[in-house]
Amino acid sequence: MNTADFNYTLPPELIAQRPLTQRDASRLMILNRAEQTIKHQTFTDILDYFQPGDVLVANNSRVIPARLYGRKPTGGKVEILLLSQQENGNWQAMVGGKRLKEGSQIHLLDRDENETELVATVTAFLDGPQRELSFNQPLDGWLESIGHTPLPPYIHESLDDSERYQTIYARPSGSAAAPTAGLHFTGDLLLSLREKGVIFETVTLHVGLDTFKPVEAEQVAQHTIHSEWASLTPESAQRINEAKLAGGRLFAVGTTSMRTLETAALRSAGINGSLQNISARDASGETSNFCPWKPVAAFTAPTDLFIYPSYKFRAVDALITNFHLPHSSLLMLVAAFAGRDFMLRAYETAVAERYRFFSFGDAMLIL
Structure with a gap:
């Protein structure tokens, strides 16, 4: 699989340079994988896609003024x-x-x-x-x-309020970049989800080097992803597993939550140590990119899980994410979850519909 397969054309003016005044006022693209459909809504409409007993899992790492x-x-x-x-x-x-x-x-x-x-x-x-x-x-x-807030290099405007580059639930400090899918959530929206019966849990993954490192290898499998410190507590793991056994779905907020939860599922299946080439080992003739559900296991350790097409998902049912850079490992993860062709069609649609891209941009819900 070639890195060049994960490219798209983005007009520079679509790169969001500042956050919206209201966090949850961004646009929300809905991708339905089963029906291969694309819908356009606003982020507050995400409430309509949850059911009582579902679990929303977010990365609570806080950006340090690095x-x-x-x-x-x-x-x-x-x-x-x-x-x-x-x-x-x-x-x-x-x-x-x-x-x-x-x-x-x-x-x-x-x-x-x-x-x-x-x-x-x-x-x-x-x-x-x-x-x-x-x-x-x-x-x-x-x-x-x-220290100064380490905004990504594609943002050229200063940020008046550094808290706008933090999620509202950020707690332990340690990230060099924000887990940006979570920037859309407000306290009111999280309360509305709780009132609907949605369970909110957090993991921690301190975002590090690979956020700033494009995939430069010609072949995707040749890319080396660096380890990032991650943690899922025993209490959260138990509640997630109980909710799943009761029929709830697992929604990951962002690629970092996805990688943490999938690492936890691999560990429960007895796959420990380096996960760098797990996607290659998962490759098979099967058409589905999902395994039967695996419970998640609590852990506190570095993870080097690199998710790209051919990876078999074990834990997560739905993904909330922003729009990512061409040739990035984040784009490859989304392509693995949504399917590369469907994902590229969605990105072409987002460009045509003038969505806002990257850290301060709009969001996508993949069901």
Whole structure:
């Protein structure tokens, strides 16, 4: 399967540069896989597609103010995007700056571009612009005062309220990018879902490197997806399994919730360790991309599950997602769930209907 098979033409003006005033006022495209139909509604209409006993599962990871600015002792500017903290306390980061080498020091700046007491040292070179950094002080006390919200590179306008790049249920900090499908939910909408008898559960997956890394390999299966820390609690796993056994459907909010739930189902089936090539191992002559339902197992561990067409879904029944970049692993996941041809037709329709794309854009419900 070629990476070039996951491409579409997007006019740049359709890339949303700012969030709507009202979170749940976005448009909502409804894809029905069984009927191969496409409908156009607004996000608040999503209520109509739930039944009592269904489960809505969202990623509650909170974005850290992970973009930092600094100077070398020579005065050269440096930009740092924190990705994840390592077991030794150092940070994996993307670093932009000339003539940085192991041992180079970076003096971090506050939001008025004054030097602070915080100093980063390059301790190792990683892939491409990635570096391992050590800091002379713990970052916990610094990020809220000097860090900046790490908006994606396709957003060129500043964000007046950084909370608009957080979901309303965000709790544990750790992501370098928002799980953006959840940005559409409001407190009132979640209350309406609860009143309808929908069960709301959360998982945690700290979004990291692959959000910023396009698939560059010619063959999809040759792409290496990096691990991201994920967690499903025993209590949530039990409630999800009980709801499914009672006939409820499992709705995943976004690709990160999908990957966490599918990882949990694979673990309950006894498939542990690296899941990098599980899609390739799932390939068969069957026409269905769904296995019989598997219960989810609680876990707290990194996951490198890469979902692309040929993957057999075990847990999730419906997906709420935004519109994703061409050639991205996220687009491949959606293609696996909806079917590549149907997904590409939906994207062509979205362009023709002038939907808003990417992080601050409109949403899609795949049933």
